[in-house]
Amino acid sequence: xxxxxxxxxxxxxxxxxxxxxxxxxxxxxxxxxxxxxxxxxxxxxxxxxxxxxxxxxxxxxxxxxxxxxxxxxxxxxxxxxxxxxxxxxxxxxxxxxxxxxxxxxxxxxxxxxxx
Amino acid sequence: xxxxxxxxxxxxxxxxxxxxxxxxxxxxxxxxxxxxxxxxxxxxxxxxxxxxxxxxxxxxxxxxxxxxxxxxxxxxxxxxxxxxxxxxxxxxxxxxxxxxxxxxxxxxxxxxxx
Numbered sequence: 001x002x003x004x005x006x007x008x009x010x011x012x013x014x015x016x017x018x019x020x021x022x023x024x025x026x027x028x029x030x031x032x033x034x035x036x037x038x039x040x041x042x043x044x045x046x047x048x049x050x051x052x053x054x055x056x057x058x059x060x061x062x063x064x065x066x067x068x069x070x071x072x073x074x075x076x077x078x079x080x081x082x083x084x085x086x087x088x089x090x091x092x093x094x095x096x097x098x099x100x101x102x103x104x105x106x107x108x109x110x111x112x113x114x115x
Numbered sequence: 116x117x118x119x120x121x122x123x124x125x126x127x128x129x130x131x132x133x134x135x136x137x138x139x140x141x142x143x144x145x146x147x148x149x150x151x152x153x154x155x156x157x158x159x160x161x162x163x164x165x166x167x168x169x170x171x172x173x174x175x176x177x178x179x180x181x182x183x184x185x186x187x188x189x190x191x192x193x194x195x196x197x198x199x200x201x202x203x204x205x206x207x208x209x210x211x212x213x214x215x216x217x218x219x220x221x222x223x224x225x226x227x228x229x
Binding site: 103104106108 | 146150155156157158159163182185203205207216217219220221222
């Protein structure tokens, strides 16, 4: 079991460029999440998908779009990157069922720099 | 929205010492989670707590769900160099269906001096 995988691991963009961050999980989890992590700010939720076919905004959704492609995959898209989007992006998943409902498992992250 | 206050922000300890850190909330939580993040990696779930007063261990780590439901504590006994990292608490006001968003503390950065 690879758990949660993310690609790419590193990315440098110029302002205005677009890109898609990929995430996949092999734990058969129902829910998936995208976070960004900035120094002094902790982890902030961008978007989440409670189940296949649904997506909802989190705390900081502006400038991002998401797609829940199937139960395994959840992608995050930056349509026009801005320097303020320089951050480390983490994908997470959770079973969202039973006693372990809230336990989220994280991927290794994508380190994005926007110049 | 809800906020989690995690303390201390950072700590330097000698190898072999015990470590304590805590997390407090302005409102009641029904779930407390503790994560560890090492440099360049994603957070790894260490312990999950679901019941007020619950005390759960994972090796040298012990976490407790506070009786008031507004706090949680993590203790590490006999620290070793590989304990270095940032420890995050996370909580949720609900348990079960309808809950998806965790609230995270800002982390306690632990440094262990050999």
